[in-house]
Amino acid sequence: METKKNFVLITGASSGLGRHIAINLSMNYNVILHGRNDDRLLETKSMCSQNNDQLIFKLDLIKTEETENALSSFILDNNIEVTHLIHCAGFLKMLPLKMLNLDLITSTFSTNVISAILMIRVLIQKKTNNSALKNIVFISSNISNFGAKAFSVYAASKGALDSLMRCLAVELAPNVRVNSVLPGAVQTEMTGSIFENREVAERMTQMYPLGIGRPQDIFEVVEFLLSEKSRWITGQQITVDGGRTINITG
Numbered sequence: 001m002e003t004k005k006n007f008v009l010i011t012g013a014s015s016g017l018g019r020h021i022a023i024n025l026s027m028n029y030n031v032i033l034h035g036r037n038d039d040r041l042l043e044t045k046s047m048c049s050q051n052n053d054q055l056i057f058k059l060d061l062i063k064t065e066e067t068e069n070a071l072s073s074f075i076l077d078n079n080i081e082v083t084h085l086i087h088c089a090g091f092l093k094m095l096p097l098k099m100l101n102l103d104l105i106t107s108t109f110s111t112n113v114i115s116a117i118l119m120i121r122v123l124i125q126k127k128t129n130n131s132a133l134k135n136i137v138f139i140s141s142n143i144s145n146f147g148a149k150a151f152s153v154y155a156a157s158k159g160a161l162d163s164l165m166r167c168l169a170v171e172l173a174p175n176v177r178v179n180s181v182l183p184g185a186v187q188t189e190m191t192g193s194i195f196e197n198r199e200v201a202e203r204m205t206q207m208y209p210l211g212i213g214r215p216q217d218i219f220e221v222v223e224f225l226l227s228e229k230s231r232w233i234t235g236q237q238i239t240v241d242g243g244r245t246i247n248i249t250g
Contacts, residue, residue, distance in 0.1 A: 004081045005053065006132065007032050008226070009123075011061070011115070012089030014040035016188035017139060020215035021086060021222055023047045026054060029226075032074075032082065034089065036060045055080070061089055061115035062107050071122045081132035082123050084226055087116045087161075088139045094150040105153050112157035117164065124172065133176050137225050138165050139218070140180040142241045162237055169235030177234040181221050184241025186213040210242035217242075 007030045012018030014035030022031050026048035033048075034057045035041045041056045048054045055078060059070050075082060091111035093104060116138065123133040143151055144158040162180050169178040185204055205212055221240050224230055239245060 004079055004130070005030055006083045007053075007055065007080050008084040008086065009057070009082050009119075010034060010086045010088055011119075012087075012139075013044050016088070017183070017186065017215050017218055018086075018088030019044050019047075020188075021088060021219050023049075024216075024219050025086075025223070025226075026052055028052070029084070030054070030080075032057050034059060061111045062091075064110050064114050064118060067115055067118040068122050071119055072125075072128045075122070075129055081130055083132050084135045084137075085116075085119065085123060085133065086137045086139070086222060086226075087119075089115065090139065091157075092154050094154070096150050097152055100153060108153045108157050109160070112154075113160045113164065116161065120168065124176070131175070135226055136165075136168065136172075136176060136178040137222050138162070138178075138180040139222075140165075140182045140237065142182045142184045142239055142245050144180075144182055144237070146245065165237075166235050173234060177225075177230070179225050179230075179234060180237045181218060181225070182237050182239040182241065183218050184208065184213055184239075184244040186215060186218060188215060207247055208242040208244045209247055213240065213242055 008025055009032040010018055010022045011034040013022040013033040014037050022033055022044055025031055030053040032055045033041050033044050038058060041058065045054045045056060057074050089111055091108045123129050124131060138161050140162050141158045143155045144162050165178050165180045172178060218240055221238055
């Protein structure tokens with residue numbers, strides 16, 4: 001029987017945390033770079049290690065009706081197995097409740113939660129992926145457990161993602177481990193507009209005992225969760241936020 005190559009699928013690999021995680025994982029894993037923009041995905045690929053393989057998987061996760069068929073076809077056409085899923089893709093738009101609309105709510109939940117469910121349905125199938133999936137890491141947010149103005153839909157979607165994580169950790173054990181990483185404020189393209197406001201940036205910095213985070217801080221935890229060093233860890237929210245959520249200084 002032909003041995004198929006194993007791959008790590010990273011959603012949202014065209015920018016931000018997803019790109020950083022993909023580039024660093026490419027040093028030790030074959031990686032699938034998911035995103036919506038061909039040019040940005042090719043740019044990510046050009047930054048990856050040449051020691052392993054990289055494949056590009058273009059798909060708009062808002063189009064949930066296409067997700068399962070697209071991923072199934074991609075796996076079969078490339079004759080590969082996906083052993084790890086890192087769901088980094090995220091949709092964030094800060095708006096107060098009175099300004100929300102159905103399109104924004106649907107786009108947020110489709111990208112942040114529903115797409116993850118649909119992809120995992122494919123990855124646990126024996127016919128499509130030979131039941132090769134062993135590890136799932138969701139990139140959530142520390143806002144999943146807290147509250148903030150104008151973050152209601154985003155926070156709700158991350159809370160749903162973490163609830164999904166806990167349930168799947170039980171349902172898919174012992175074959176698949178499932179965990180969430182909850183970053184605090186990390187300087188990426190998605191959060192760039194927040195830090196452009198000097199007053200907001202200074203106030204946020206004061207709230208973080210260890211300062212604002214870097215993408216590498218999140219990657220180190222993801223790499224640990226993919227490794228055998230974390231073989232007895234599943235169903236956990238792992239907060240990586242420089243102490244923000246324990247700082248109750250007035």
